[in-house]
Amino acid sequence: MAAAAAAPMLGGPAAALTQAQANELIGRVMADVQGIINSGSSESQVITRFEQLFTRYADVPTIARSALGPPARSASAAQMSAFTEAFRGYLARKYGRQFRRFAGAAAEVTGARQVQSFWEVVSTITMRGEAPFEVRWHVSDRSGQILFFNLIIDGVNVLAAERQEVGSMLERRGGNLDRMIQDLRQAG
Amino acid sequence: MRHRWLAAFFAIALIAGCARAPEPGVNDPYESTNRAWFDSNLRLSSAITGSEEAPGETTPPRASPFRRALSNVGGNLGLPSSILNDLLQIRPARAAENTVRLVINTTVGLGGLFDPAGAMGFHGRRSDFGETLHRWGVGEGAYVVLPVFGPSTERDSAGLVVDMLIDPLRFVLPAPEYGYSSAVRLGGRLADAAEYSDLLDANVINTADPYAQARLLYLQTRRYHLGVEVEEEIIDPYADF
Numbered sequence: 326m327a328a329a330a331a332a333p334m335l336g337g338p339a340a341a342l343t344q345a346q347a348n349e350l351i352g353r354v355m356a357d358v359q360g361i362i363n364s365g366s367s368e369s370q371v372i373t374r375f376e377q378l379f380t381r382y383a384d385v386p387t388i389a390r391s392a393l394g395p396p397a398r399s400a401s402a403a404q405m406s407a408f409t410e411a412f413r414g415y416l417a418r419k420y421g422r423q424f425r426r427f428a429g430a431a432a433e434v435t436g437a438r439q440v441q442s443f444w445e446v447v448s449t450i451t452m453r454g455e456a457p458f459e460v461r462w463h464v465s466d467r468s469g470q471i472l473f474f475n476l477i478i479d480g481v482n483v484l485a486a487e488r489q490e491v492g493s494m495l496e497r498r499g500g501n502l503d504r505m506i507q508d509l510r511q512a513g
Numbered sequence: 514m515r516h517r518w519l520a521a522f523f524a525i526a527l528i529a530g531c532a533r534a535p536e537p538g539v540n541d542p543y544e545s546t547n548r549a550w551f552d553s554n555l556r557l558s559s560a561i562t563g564s565e566e567a568p569g570e571t572t573p574p575r576a577s578p579f580r581r582a583l584s585n586v587g588g589n590l591g592l593p594s595s596i597l598n599d600l601l602q603i604r605p606a607r608a609a610e611n612t613v614r615l616v617i618n619t620t621v622g623l624g625g626l627f628d629p630a631g632a633m634g635f636h637g638r639r640s641d642f643g644e645t646l647h648r649w650g651v652g653e654g655a656y657v658v659l660p661v662f663g664p665s666t667e668r669d670s671a672g673l674v675v676d677m678l679i680d681p682l683r684f685v686l687p688a689p690e691y692g693y694s695s696a697v698r699l700g701g702r703l704a705d706a707a708e709y710s711d712l713l714d715a716n717v718i719n720t721a722d723p724y725a726q727a728r729l730l731y732l733q734t735r736r737y738h739l740g741v742e743v744e745e746e747i748i749d750p751y752a753d754f
Contacts, residue, residue, distance in 0.1 A: 391750035423715055441749050454628070456636035467751040474750055480737025481730055484748050486716070489729050493721035 342471060344437050347444035347464040350471050354382045354462070355432045355448060361421075362428045368421075375421035376413055384465070384472040385413050391474075392487040396495060396502060404502055411509040412491075418513035420483075427452065435459075442467065443474075540655050541728065547658040551724050554663050561703065580704040582626050587701015589618050589625025590694045591639065593681040598640040602648040611637045642679070643672030647739050656728055664731035 361374045379385055389409040390397045397405065427450060436447040443465040451457040463475040475484040491505075494512075498504045541547065592615040599608035614637040617630040630637070646668050647653070654667025662673065683691055706713070720726045736743060 387750045391748065419715060423712060426711075440747060442751060443749065454631055456631070456638075463748075465751055475748060477737075480734040481716075482733055482746065482748070484750070485733070485746065486726065486729055488748075489722070489725055490720050493725060497721055 342444060342464070342466040344439075344444060346466075346471055347446050347462075348434050348437055350382065350464055350473065351446040351448060351462045352434055354378070354473065355434075357382075358424060358427075359430075359432060362425050368425070371425060372417050372421040375424070376417035379413055379416060382473060384468045384470075384474045385409060385416075387468060388416075388474050388484060388487075389413070391484060392491045393495075394488060394492060396500070400502055404506070407506050408502070408509070411506050415509050415513040416487075429453065432460075445477075539728065539732070540653075542655050543657060547656065547728075548724050550658040550660055551663075551727065554658065554661065555718075555723070557661065558706065580707060583697070584701045584704040584708065585618070585622070585628050586625040587698045587704070588628075588639075589615065589622070590682065590698050590701070592637070593685075594676055594679075595637070595640040597679065597681055598642055598645045598676075601642075601645045602640070607638055607640065610635055611640075613637075641669070641672055642675040643669030644739055646672055647741075653732075653735075656732065664727055666732075666735070669735070 357378055361371055361378070364371075366374070386405075386409050389412040390405070392412065393400070393408060400408065429452070431451045432448055434446060435449045438445050438447075440463070443463050446462045446464055448460045448462065449457050450460055458479040459477075460479070461477040462473045463477075464471065464473045466472075475482065477483070491509075494508065495502065495505050498508070592611050596608050596611045596615065599605075599611060614630040614635050617633070617635070618625045618628055621627075621629045643666070651668050653669070657665050657667060657670055659665050659670055659673075662670075665673065682694055686694060716730060717723045717727045733746075
């Protein structure tokens with residue numbers, strides 16, 4: 326419902342994004358990820374490069390707003406931009422470290438399907454001697470650019486997990502957004 | 514009188530249910546008990562693996578040959594049970610692949626110490642009676658945390674009990690050997706857990722609310738592997754505003 330109402334304002338229906346474009350984005354993202362994790366760089370370099378990768382290929386402001394949930398509505402513009410910045414760094418630290426596990430793995434786009442207003446691009450990751458698993462990427466052009474906004478790693482919905490985490494962090498600080506942002510800068 | 518008491522109980526339950534923020538896909542009426550078991554399981558696992566909360570440690574654990582072998586043997590001993598469940602679910606292709614694994618790894622793989630079947634591309638797929646119940650149309654029920662076994666659901670805990678009763682190994686091996694085989698399977702599970710301890714640390718232990726994260730991760734991965742798609746869990750952030 327909300328999507329249908331919002332679509333005209335954002336200019337153009339969601340169908341404007343083709344499967345080929347969504348696949349192409351994810352192909353590039355995975356090639357970049359492999360470049361980073363197979364480079365033999367130090368952990369801090371890997372994290373910096375992951376942060377750049379998120380800036381380039383992911384709709385971080387939208388992910389951050391969605392992870393924050395309802396408190397985003399009452400946050401000031403300054404708080405939102407501080408939160409988005411802290412959240413980007415946190416994502417890069419938390420997931421950049423974990424992605425190093427997949428060094429040497431083969432990754433390829435193996436399918437795609439349209440879900441609601443976006444594309445879900447399915448990629449298969451194969452580590453030597455282990456059963457392959459899927460990473461599903463959610464891609465949209467609703468921000469005005471073709472970007473991914475969520476990924477499902479072997480069934481784990483990253484945005485859902487981060488909604489939970491950000492919600493818990495906020496709750497533990499009595500709903501104080503500024504304190505949460507400050508702590509998020511160290512987290513991950 | 515009794516009816517009135519029941520009505521009051523349901524009214525309270527309803528109000529309590531409404532007071533909680535709606536979390537799609539979370540059915541956790543035993544949360545306080547679950548949290549207690551969750552904490553005690555964590556203490557137990559850190560006592561066994563000796564892992565401490567160490568945020569500074571970031572290198573993925575190396576696969577030690579001993580751990581790998583223990584994991585292989587344990588996994589191999591679990592295969593007859595998986596095959597039985599594949600058959601109960603009328604999934605002949607999965608039963609066949611798991612059987613190929615069992616035969617190859619028991620013989621060429623020296624009793625399951627090695628995993629030549631996996632190297633040939635036969636990775637197989639673990640199954641259990643919880644999945645069989647799902648296949649038979651039983652819903653997952655409430656989320657529960659079992660002592661020692663950890664996160665589960667009402668349906669999957671019932672499945673766990675049935676799996677112990679109908680395990681084909683129980684009928685093939687004499688009593689002491691069957692006991693050893695169960696111990697090795699448990700050891701295999703612990704070896705798997707140790708292998709992925711860095712993932713557990715990053716995604717559960719070092720989060721603001723480890724219990725809530727473990728619940729979310731367990732339910733999501735379990736549903737994913739059973740092929741259950743929960744429509745309301747799909748997040749479309751562009752539809753929100």
